[in-house]
Amino acid sequence: MKVILFCQNNYAFGILEPIKEVLEVNNDDFIWFIKEHIYNDFPFKSDKHTTKIADLRTYKSDVIFVPGNEVPHYLRGLKTQIFHGLAGEKKGHFRIRHYFDLYLTQGPYFTDKFNELKKEHKNFDVIETGWPKLDIYGKDKNKYANYKTELLKTYHAEKVILYAPTFSPKLTSGPHLVNQIKQLANKHPEYIILLKFHPLMAKEWLDVYKALAETTQNIIFQEEKNIIKFLLVADLLVSDTSSVIYEFILLDKPVITFKSISENINWENSNDYNALETLVKINLENDPFSQSRAYINSQFHPYNDGKSAERMVETVRTYIKVNGVPEKRNISFFRRLKIHSIFGKS
The missing domain is CATH 3.40.50 (Rossmann fold)
Structure with missing residues (x-):
């Protein structure tokens, strides 16, 4: 063939x-x-x-x-x-x-x-x-466990948060969360915040977040093309209306979105960008949507x-x-x- x-x-x-x-x-x-x-x-x-x-x-x-x-x-x-x-x-x-x-x-x-x-x-x-992109979930889910261990050790941190918004101008949270992510990082050195953007994200916002990572110790701007590595190591995902939400939920881990237009929201979704810090704390400590994720697993993949x-x-x-x-x-x-x-x- x-x-x-x-x-x-x-x-x-x-x-x-x-x-x-x-x-x-x-x-x-x-x-x-x-x-x-x-x-x-x-x-x-x-x-x-x-x-x-x-x-x-x-x-x-x-x-x-x-x-x-x-x-x-x-x-x-x-x-x-x-x-x-x-x-x-x-x-x-x-x-x-x-x-x-x-x-x-x-x-x-x-x-x-x-x-x-x-x-x-x-x-x-x-x-x-x-x-096929998710085959690694069944074959080698712990592939990057050592990377995560070293990451937490290097930054003296406890949790990894992944911020991965969509690129669509009408749907992206990128322009609205710059200050909130900066505040979250500065107030919580126990978090490492990984930034992973869609390849079609507007350059002006890529530049803003690159500058933020350069001036904030526990924010890392990731340039690797395959997001799977960061989905596997993250403890929580922050996004908006992106396919990556479902890829992350299939790992049975908590998600926070802002102004998602999904018709099947089975995770934390908010219209208030200023609620980021509070929602991160709630979802890391209590994971209130853990039972709701079963629908996504059965229907989406x-x-x-x-x-x-x-x-x-x-x-x-x-x-x-x-x-x-x-x-x-x-x-x-x-x-x-x-x-x-x-x-x-x-």
């Missing part, structure tokens, strides 16, 4: 890495496609890879795994959407753009909604597999066996064996124009 691992943003690397590992074990052939603007961040340069769509044309793949919104319709291969997050409330998550033959969903909440859309559009299939990547690979292998490999996907004139503007003509 010949596979393309299709990356438009650097968050795709951590999602696709477990699939790459399964392909290697199976001796399947694969190639990474990397958009040029993220090439410097690409961590697997010893693997076969390209930044040119023309190379993918000649590669003639059987399957294309895509944790993003678009893929060229004219490429050979089963165009497979594997998603870049779990935030179903975000604008566009359930939008059918008609670029994909197959949607591999993370859990029943997503599967049910996409099956309803399948009945309406009748031009794609839906199969639930789990999400009920798989804790660490085998979602395996299921994905075997699912597409079976699918093309039964249905064949699509040479291209038929889409509207408008959609073709959009693909041509992003990736060039066929």
Whole structure:
């Protein structure tokens, strides 16, 4: 089986890495496609890879795994959407753009909604597999335990707090929590506050938080691309309307959000940015939403066996064996124009 691992943003690397590992074990052939603007961040340069769509044309793949919104319709291969997050409330998550033959969903909440859309559009299939980015939860949840121990020891701290907001200007808490995070750090040296921002966050706010970290001992601005490391070591997450909330809740740890638009809020959510310090104390000491998190675990990602990547690979292998490999996907004139503007003509 010949596979393309299709990356438009650097968050795709951590999602696709477990699939790459399964392909290697199976001796399947694969190639990474990397958009040029993220090439410097690409961590697997010893693997076969390209930044040119023309190379993918000649590669003639059987399957294309895509944790993003678009893929060229004219490429050979089963165009497979594997998603870049779990935030179903975000604008566009359930939008059918008609670029994909197959949607591999993370859990029943997503599967049910996409099956309803399948009945309406009748031009794609839906199969639930789990999400490969979270395979580490089932395989090696304590991978960074030593890192956390050293971190706490170095800073003479007791708890790790992760601040990871979304980038969307209408939804992000970034502009509103600068002073509150500074105050929290200064008043509570027993906390280490890790800052981890989405790669599309506005530069002006990245600069503000970098400056804050440079002048505050127990605030650390993290530049690593894969957020999983920090989800695993953190004791509490602070966010807003971000997919990372669900990734963290699946670790059964407390979350605080500000002005979240989620339709399934099973964690601490507040409209008062000035309540940050109080809410951190309450949730670290009492964890009042511990019982409520069960819904997210059962509906958003009920798989804790660490085998979602395996299921994905075997699912597409079976699918093309039964249905064949699509040479291209038929889409509207408008959609073709959009693909041509992003990736060039066929």
